[in-house]
Amino acid sequence: MLVKTLAESLPQRAYTATQVLDNEAEISLSQQIALVALMERAGHACFRFMQENYPHVSKIFVLCGKGNNGGDGFVIARLAQELGIHATVYLTTDKDSLVAESKAAFDLLLNTNATIIFQSELQLTTRFLQENDFDLVVDALFGIGFKGKLPPHYIDIIHAVNAYQATVISVDIPSGVDATTGYVATTAMIADVTVTFIVCKQGLLTGMAAQYVGQLYLADLGIGAQFQQAVDSSVEIQGQNNIPEKPQRHASSHKGDIGLLLTVGGNKGMPGAIRLSSESALRSGAALVAVCCHQENYSIVLNGRPELMLAPDDSDQLIKSQFYQKAKVLLCGPGLGNNTWSVALFNQVMASEKNCVIDADALHLLAKNFQYKDDWVLTPHPGEAAALLQCTVADIEKDRFKAVRNISQQYGGICILKGAGSLISDGKTVWINTSGNSGMATGGMGDVLSGIISALIMQSLTPVDAARLAVFIHGRSADIIATKQGKIGLLASDLFPEIQLLIN
Numbered sequence: 001m002l003v004k005t006l007a008e009s010l011p012q013r014a015y016t017a018t019q020v021l022d023n024e025a026e027i028s029l030s031q032q033i034a035l036v037a038l039m040e041r042a043g044h045a046c047f048r049f050m051q052e053n054y055p056h057v058s059k060i061f062v063l064c065g066k067g068n069n070g071g072d073g074f075v076i077a078r079l080a081q082e083l084g085i086h087a088t089v090y091l092t093t094d095k096d097s098l099v100a101e102s103k104a105a106f107d108l109l110l111n112t113n114a115t116i117i118f119q120s121e122l123q124l125t126t127r128f129l130q131e132n133d134f135d136l137v138v139d140a141l142f143g144i145g146f147k148g149k150l151p152p153h154y155i156d157i158i159h160a161v162n163a164y165q166a167t168v169i170s171v172d173i174p175s176g177v178d179a180t181t182g183y184v185a186t187t188a189m190i191a192d193v194t195v196t197f198i199v200c201k202q203g204l205l206t207g208m209a210a211q212y213v214g215q216l217y218l219a220d221l222g223i224g225a226q227f228q229q230a231v232d233s234s235v236e237i238q239g240q241n242n243i244p245e246k247p248q249r250h251a252s253s254h255k256g257d258i259g260l261l262l263t264v265g266g267n268k269g270m271p272g273a274i275r276l277s278s279e280s281a282l283r284s285g286a287a288l289v290a291v292c293c294h295q296e297n298y299s300i301v302l303n304g305r306p307e308l309m310l311a312p313d314d315s316d317q318l319i320k321s322q323f324y325q326k327a328k329v330l331l332c333g334p335g336l337g338n339n340t341w342s343v344a345l346f347n348q349v350m351a352s353e354k355n356c357v358i359d360a361d362a363l364h365l366l367a368k369n370f371q372y373k374d375d376w377v378l379t380p381h382p383g384e385a386a387a388l389l390q391c392t393v394a395d396i397e398k399d400r401f402k403a404v405r406n407i408s409q410q411y412g413g414i415c416i417l418k419g420a421g422s423l424i425s426d427g428k429t430v431w432i433n434t435s436g437n438s439g440m441a442t443g444g445m446g447d448v449l450s451g452i453i454s455a456l457i458m459q460s461l462t463p464v465d466a467a468r469l470a471v472f473i474h475g476r477s478a479d480i481i482a483t484k485q486g487k488i489g490l491l492a493s494d495l496f497p498e499i500q501l502l503i504n
Contacts (some may be wrong), residue, residue, distance in 0.1 A: 001221065002045075002220075003045055003048070003049045003195060003217045003219045004217060004218050004219075004220075004266070005215075005216075005217055005218075005242075005490075006205075006216045006217070006218060006237070006239070006241065006434060007124055007239050007374070007434070008155070008196075008199070009045035009218045010237060010238075010239045010434075011236075011237070011241060011242040012199070012200055012218075012228075012237050012239075013199070013200075013228055013233040013235060013236055013237065013238050013342045014019050014199070014200045014201065014202035014205060014236070014432060015199050015200070015201060015231065015233050015235070015237040016177075016179070016180040016201070016203075017144040017145060017147070017179040017201060017203070017399060018180070018201065019231055019233065020094075020144055020179075020198065020201065020227075021144065021145060022441060023227065023230065024038075024198055024223075024227070026382065027223050027226050027227050027230055027231075028223055030226070031151070031222070031223050031266050033222070033223065034498030035068075035101050036101050036104050036105070036262065038221060038223075038301070038496060039068060039071045039072055039075060039101050039102075039105055039220075040075055040105075040438065041196050041221045041222065041268065041352060042072045042075070042171070042172075042181075042219070043071075043072050043073075043074070043076045043079060043105070043164070043223060044075070044078060044079065045197070045219035045221065046072065046076050046138070046169065046171055046195050046277060047076045047079040047195075048097065049169075049195055049217065049219075050076070050080075050136065050138075050169060053193075053280055054135070054136055054167060056135075056137040056454035057085060057087060057136045058086065058135060059085070059086045059132070059133065059134050059135050059136075060076075060077070060080055060085060060086070060087050060088070060089070060134060060136045060138060061088050061090065061129065061132070061136070061137045061138070061166075062074075062076060062077045062087055062088065062089045062090070062137075062138040062140060062335075063090050063092070063137065063138065063139055063141050063157065063161070063175075064077075064089055064090065064091050064092070064140045064141065065091070065092050065093065065142055065143075065175075065347075066097045066098050066099060066102065066172075066418065067099055067142070067143055067145065068101055068102055068143055069140050069141065069142060069143030069144075069171055069172055070091070070092075070093075070098070070102050070140050070141070071098075071099070071101050071102030071105040071106070071140075071418075072105075072106075072143075072171045072172070072231060072301075073089070073105050073138055073140025073171060073176075074105035074108070074109045074140075074169070075105050075108075075119060076138055076140070077109055077114050077447055078105070078108055078109045078111075078112055078114065078387060079090045079166050080114075081112040081113060081114040082119065082471060083108075083277065084111060086114075087112075087114040087115070088115040088116075088117065088134070089109065089114055089115065089116045089117065090117050090119065090122075090124060090156070090157075090309070091116060091117070091118050091119065092141065092157070094118065094120070098268050113225060114244075116274050116449075118296040119153070119157075122161045123156070124156070124157050124161075125160050126160045126161075126163040126164050126414065126483075127357070128160075129160065129161070129164040129166070132163065133402065134164075135166060135167070136166060136167045136168075136169065136171050137164070137166055137167070137168045137169070138168075138171060138195055138199070139156065139161070139168055139169065139170040139171060139175050139189045139191060140171040141157070141175035141189070142154075142173070142175040142176065143171075143172050143220075144171065144172060144173055144179035144201055146173075146175065146177075146178070146179070147153065147178045147179075147180070148178075149184055149185045149186045150175075150176050150185070150186045150187065150334070154175070154176075154186055155186055156276050158175060158176060158187055158188065160254040160465045161189060161267065161473070162189065162352040163185075163192075163358040164192045164351050167192045167193070167422055168189060168190065168191045168192050168193075168214075169191065169192065169193045169194075169195065170189055170191035170193070170194040170195070170212075170213075170214075171195065172194075172195070172197050172201075173196060173201060173203075173204060173212075174188050174189040174190070174191045174194055174209075174212040174213060175188060175189045175192065176188025176189060176212070177189075177203060177204070177208075177209050177212055177213070178200060178204065179201040179202075179203045179204065180201070180202050180203050180399075181202075181203050181207070181398060181399045181401065182204065182205070182206050182207040182209035182210075182239070182400065182402065182421070183203070183207065183208055183209075183340045183397060183398045183399065184203075184208045184209070184211075184212065184458045188211075188212045188428070189212060190211070190212050190214075190332060191212060191213060191214040192214045192215065193214050193215050193216075193217065193301075194213045194214055194215070194216050194217070194218055194333060194404045195218075196216065196217070196218055196219075197218075197219055197220070197221055198221055198224050198413020199218075199220070199224055199226055199227050199228060199360070199386070200216075200218060200237060202235045202401060202430075202432065203433070204216060205432045206400050206401075206419070206420065206422075206423060206432055206462055207239065207397055207400045207418075207419060207420060207421060208397060209420075209421070210420035210438075219378075220356050223425075233431060234428060234429050235401065235429070235431075235432065236429060236430070236431045236432070237431075237434060238290045238424075238431045238432065238433055238468060238472060239431050239434045239435070239459050240436065240471075240472075240476075243468060243469055243472045244461065244469045246469065246503060246504075247285060247456065247459035247460065247461060247503075249285075251453075256285075256287075257289035258286065258288075258324045258328075258458055258459060259286065259287060259288065259326070259327075259328030259329075259458050260287070260288040260289070260323065260328055261278075261281050261286045261288065261289045261327065261328065261329050261330075261331060261454050261455065261458060262288070262289075262290050262291075262292060262323050262324060262327035262330050263277055263278045263281070263289060263291050263292065263330075263331045263451075263454075264289065264291070264292045264293075264330065264331065264332040264333075264336065264345050264346075264349060264409060265292075265293060265331075265332065265333055265334040265335040265362075266292075266293025266294055266297045266301060266334070266335045266336075266338040266344055267294050267335055267336055267339070267341065267361075268296055268297070268337070268476060269291075269336060270297075270335030270346050271293065271297035271300040271301050271472060272335065272443075272444060272447075273333065273334035273335035273345055273360065273444065274291055274297075274301065274334045274447070274448045275291075275300070275301045275305070275308075276334070276444045276447040276448050276451070277331060277334045277447040277450045277454075278287030278291050278301070278305075278308055278451060278460060279305055279308070279451070279493075279496065280447070280449075280450075280451025280452055280455075280496065280499065281331070281451035281452070281454050281455040281458075281499045282305075282307055282308070282451075282455075283451075283496045283499050283503075284447065284451060284452040284455035284456060284470075284473075284499055284500075284503055285455045285456070285458070285459050285503055286451075286454065286455035286456075286458050287458075288305070288309070289308055289309065290308070290309040290310065290311040290327070291308055291309065291310055291311060292311040292313055292318055292322040292323070293310075293313060293315050293335070294313055294341065295403075295408075295459050297491045298310055309323070310423045311323035311324070313341075313343050315341075315344035315347070315348045316343070318348060322350070325430040328354070328355070328458050329354060329355045329356070329357065329454050330349050330354050330355070330356045330357070330412065331357045331359070331450055331451065331454045331456050331457050331459050332345070332346065332356060332357070332358055332359070332360055332362045332412055333359035333360035333361050333450070334348040334359055334361075334446075334447040335360070335361070335364030335365060335447075336360065336361035336368070337361055337363060337364055337367070338364065338365065342361065342365065343365065346365045346366075346369070347364055347369075348368070349362070349373050355376065355457050356373065356376040356465065356504040357374055357376065357377045357450050357453050357454045357457070358376055358377070358378050358379070359378075359379045359445075359446060359447070359449075359450040360379075360384070360446065360447070360450075362372060363378065363379075363380050363384040363388060364384065364387050364410060366378075366388065366411070367387040367388045367390070368386075368409075371411070372410075372411055372412045373411075373412045374412050374413060374414055375412075375413055375463055376412065376413040376414070376463070377413055377414045377415075377453055377457075377463050377467050378407060378408075378411060378413060378414070378415045378416070378468070379415075379416045379418065379446060379450055379453070380407065380415070380416075380417060381417075381419060381446060382396045382397060382400075382417070382419060385403050385404075385407060385417055386420050388407050388410075388411065389410075390406060390425045396417075398417070400417055400423055401423065401430055403417060404417040404423040404425040404430060405425050405427055405428075405430060406414075406422070406426075408425045408426055408427035409427040413426075414426055414463045414467045415427075416449075416471060418446060418449070420436070420438070420469050421433065421434070422436065422475070424464070424467050424468050424471060426435045426464050431468055431472045433468075433472055433475060434472075434475075435474075435475030435478075435479055436474070436475025436476075436478055436479065437475070437478055437479055437487055438484050438487055438488035439478055439481075439482050439487030439488065439489075440475070440478045440485070440490065442490060442491065443492065444491070444492030444493070445478075445495075447492065448474065448492045448495055448496075448499075449470060449471065449474045452470040452499060453466050453467055453470040453473055454471060456469055456470055473499060473502045473503065474495070474499070476498075477498035477499050477502060478490060478495060478498075480498050481494055481495070481498060
């Protein structure tokens with residue numbers, strides 16, 4: 001079976017574990033493929049990937065559980081042994097506890113010279129792995145049916161493997177990761193590569209899972225297209241091949257067509273955030289940008305960027321000004337703070353009927369002063385999302401898909417839940433973004449994103465398309481820079497040149 005990178009597999013929808021578990025057998029049988037044969041296909045796909053990418057491997061260690069995921073591991077071990085790659089299988093259950101298809105695969109494995117070790121015979125340690133000098137570890141402990149906390153003896157196994165310096169390939173999903181949410185309750189296998197089957201599981205692409213999945217590949221086992229035709233999903237994966245169209249600049253366009261953006265924020269001592277979001281909007285195509293910030297920050301905000309204009313910093317004067325009257329879009333929140341000055345400006349923005357992008361401190365004010373609007377874009381990170389939903393950050397990370405939908409449904413408009421695998425939702429559909437990297441974990445990145453969103457809305461994109469395109473461009477800009485220079489030391493303002501190139 002052909003194994004593709006995630007990017008090569010797009011466009012693609014993503015599915016919950018329940019959707020896959022409830023439908024894979026029926027769809028497989030509709031294509032006249034028995035479940036045992038489907039297991040063979042999965043094992044062959046993983047083994048072929050291993051051969052193509054790690055051709056010099058001579059000794060592999062295969063961790064197998066009692067379910068079908070373990071069965072996939074048995075197939076991999078058998079194929080390896082048949083081709084002269086010595087396979088050692090570590091089985092965490094007794095033979096009689098194996099599910100039917102897995103037991104059939106185990107019986108075939110017994111016809112080879114593979115070494116089989118039962119957990120009851122040996123407590124796995126990092127030292128054991130080192131002494132045997134395995135080239136590669138195959139993780140087939142838990143499949144997509146896993147959720148919750150790992151039992152202690154499995155935690156010990158995973159810790160032993162994670163401490164061992166060898167390539168790890170996880171079969172379908174890294175053991176310990178919730179395939180639906182990406183949440184890791186205790187610990188999980190840290191894979192270099194995950195080869196997932198049939199369709200993408202949504203939990204592999206966001207949140208805590210990013211630390212464990214490694215490079216993600218998809219083997220559809222010959223039934224992926226049929227599965228997507230038969231099973232609906234409200235979760236879409238977005239990449240280079242399926243993002244909204246970029247805005248076009250016509251030969252006769254002038255700055256009045258595009259209009260003015262008013263950015264509101266930058267309280268005392270916090271000039272950087274509003275400057276970053278305002279300049280980001282300029283680089284993303286906003287024709288005119290006026291900044292409403294505390295007057296003590298005027299010189300810092302304008303320094304080196306004369307294209308920015310200054311709006312009154314008093315809320316009463318602001319609403320009477322030409323900047324407010326002419327503004328096509330309002331961006332509120334970067335560096336806004338939380339005092340009398342902040343609240344007055346926030347209330348003016350809330351009273352407006354203009355398109356709004358609400359970010360940073362304004363989200364905390366919104367959490368305390370509920371409003372509902374159909375056409376705004378909210379851009380919380382997990383802490384801000386927790387404030388909006390009156391829960392903990394841990395609650396958000398336990399199910400990011402539920403959180404992003406709930407915020408959009410409760411507050412209206414579009415919600416972007418930032419973080420690894422940022423999610424965008426209109427309350428019904430969720431789009432998982434695939435660009436971006438850990439180098440973006442630095443101050444000001446969210447401010448840059450809010451500026452891109454605002455500029456794209458000004459250029460006639462709908463709020464949802466603006467949000468989706470902005471999140472992708474934001475992450476892609478960081479990916480380009482990381483490829484050239486590395487992730488560590490990446491600054492939010494470094495993105496500006498790449499943003500401009502990508503917009504064009």
